[in-house]
Amino acid sequence: xxxxxxxxxxxxxxxxxxxxxxxxxxxxxxxxxxxxxxxxxxxxxxxxxxxxxxxxxxxxxxxxxxxxxxxxxxxxxxxxxxxxxxxxxxxxxxxxxxxxxxxxxxxxxxxxxxxxxxxxxxxxxx
Numbered sequence: 001x002x003x004x005x006x007x008x009x010x011x012x013x014x015x016x017x018x019x020x021x022x023x024x025x026x027x028x029x030x031x032x033x034x035x036x037x038x039x040x041x042x043x044x045x046x047x048x049x050x051x052x053x054x055x056x057x058x059x060x061x062x063x064x065x066x067x068x069x070x071x072x073x074x075x076x077x078x079x080x081x082x083x084x085x086x087x088x089x090x091x092x093x094x095x096x097x098x099x100x101x102x103x104x105x106x107x108x109x110x111x112x113x114x115x116x117x118x119x120x121x122x123x124x125x126x
Contacts, residue, residue, distance in 0.1 A: 025051045025060070028107055028119040046111040048092060052121040057098035059107065059121070065090045067111035077104040077120075097123065 028050040032043055046066035053060055061070065067090040074084040074097065083100060090112065097105075102123050109117045 025053050026121070027051050028059070028121050030107075030109065030117040030119040033116040033118050034114070044111075044113070044115045046090075046113050046115055047117060048109060048111075050107060050109065050119055052097075052123075053094075054123075056094075057123075058094040058096050060094045061088060061092045061109065063090055063092040067113055067115075069112050071110045073108040073110070074100070075106045075108065076100075077106055 030047065030050055032047060044066075046063070048061050048063040048070060050062075051060040052058075059072070059074070061072065063070065069090050070088050070092075072084070072086050072088055072095055073082055074095070075081065076083050083105070084095060084097065086095060088095070100123055102125055104120065104122050107119045107121060111117075
């Protein structure tokens with residue numbers, strides 16, 4: 001019986017830990033914008049991955065160096081105006097978004113190879 005109780009607590013603890021990790025580093029689903037109308041879709045080699053870290057209030061962009069650099073543009077979906085515009089390394093970097101108010105934002109990442117990737121994220125402070 002003790003094994004089942006220990007197993008239950010381990011299961012609950014691991015589920016709590018996983019949900020805490022997911023909340024602090026939420027992935028941003030990026031879509032390749034200049035893809036062609038083909039039946040098969042292969043993402044470009046320079047497609048980065050992006051995450052919103054709500055604890056540190058930053059966007060984390062991870063890349064493999066297939067592009068020399070990326071231009072990052074964050075656009076408010078309320079005003080439809082650019083609120084952050086910067087350039088980062090082809091290996092990725094983080095972008096501080098702590099100055100932005102709560103709201104819904106579009107992330108546009110353009111590689112030095114002219115591939116455009118878009119995704120959306122929301123800032124909610126408690």
